[in-house]
Amino acid sequence: MSDNLISDAEAVRLRHSVRQYKPDPIEPSKVSLITDLIREINAESGLGLQFIGDAGKTYNRLFNRMSGLGSAPSVIACVGPDDSSLDRRVGYYGEKLVLFAQKIGLNTCWTGTFNARNLDADIPAGQRLVICIAIGYGTGSGRERRSRTAAQISSAEGSRPAWFDEGVNMALLAPTALNQQKFLIRLNSDESVDFIDKGGAFSQVDLGIVMRHFEIGSGRKQIPD
Numbered sequence: 735m736s737d738n739l740i741s742d743a744e745a746v747r748l749r750h751s752v753r754q755y756k757p758d759p760i761e762p763s764k765v766s767l768i769t770d771l772i773r774e775i776n777a778e779s780g781l782g783l784q785f786i787g788d789a790g791k792t793y794n795r796l797f798n799r800m801s802g803l804g805s806a807p808s809v810i811a812c813v814g815p816d817d818s819s820l821d822r823r824v825g826y827y828g829e830k831l832v833l834f835a836q837k838i839g840l841n842t843c844w845t846g847t848f849n850a851r852n853l854d855a856d857i858p859a860g861q862r863l864v865i866c867i868a869i870g871y872g873t874g875s876g877r878e879r880r881s882r883t884a885a886q887i888s889s890a891e892g893s894r895p896a897w898f899d900e901g902v903n904m905a906l907l908a909p910t911a912l913n914q915q916k917f918l919i920r921l922n923s924d925e926s927v928d929f930i931d932k933g934g935a936f937s938q939v940d941l942g943i944v945m946r947h948f949e950i951g952s953g954r955k956q957i958p959d
């Protein structure tokens with residue numbers, strides 16, 4: 735089934751955060767696609783991302799129940815070695831999973847707010863649970879939201895090549911905590927690109943997500959370190 739999937743760029747355009755889910759569990763065939771990809775990602779990145787089939791009471795906090803997230807059937811726990819790049823790497827690799835979920839017909843929502851005590855994740859010594867991703871079949875597919883403009887989130891020394899603009903356009907569609915979009919993508923005269931964190935909750939996770947989107951649009955590999 736992974737052979738006939740839509741492209742990453744198409745998945746970016748279709749994806750929106752979904753907070754209301756049907757009770758249906760994710761079928762075993764799709765669970766194994768997700769867990770295969772998680773295994774690959776963990777091997778490449780050293781992260782300890784985990785698919786948790788039964789979200790249980792992960793989303794029993796008031797804010798989660800009000801938004802509908804309490805209905806999410808499953809969750810991906812984003813765990814990894816607690817170093818200075820952990821949040822960025824979780825954002826970058828977690829977004830690969832989010833976009834893959836979109837491709838196989840599932841919906842997701844990154845969630846910084848959840849009840850960590852109720853989440854059955856394995857957190858080895860020296861590692862940290864950064865954030866979760868709610869996953870399942872949405873009752874809808876979410877909706878478009880307001881966005882900053884390319885001029886507000888990017889700058890270039892000199893002219894802007896098409897690949898840079900395409901990367902920035904994909905970055906504008908990246909999910910960020912509270913839709914804050916507090917980042918700047920800067921093209922330097924030597925054609926290197928800097929991703930600048932302008933602060934805010936989970937802004938380093940946001941930056942990793944933005945790097946993955948920029949990579950899809952620009953075709954230029956970005957590795958968060």
Ligand SMILES: Cc1cc2nc3c(=O)[nH]c(=O)nc-3n(C[C@H](O)[C@H](O)[C@H](O)COP(=O)(O)O)c2cc1C
Nearest residue numbers: 750751844845846847879909910911912913936939
């Ligand atoms: C790092 C991060 C943390 C988030 N935390 C939450 C959350 O706790 N609860 C929630 O309902 N949405 C959360 N979101 C979803 C954002 O509100 C959403 O991505 C943003 O409003 C943009 O909308 P979109 O994803 O539909 O493009 C989070 C998103 C990110 C990237």
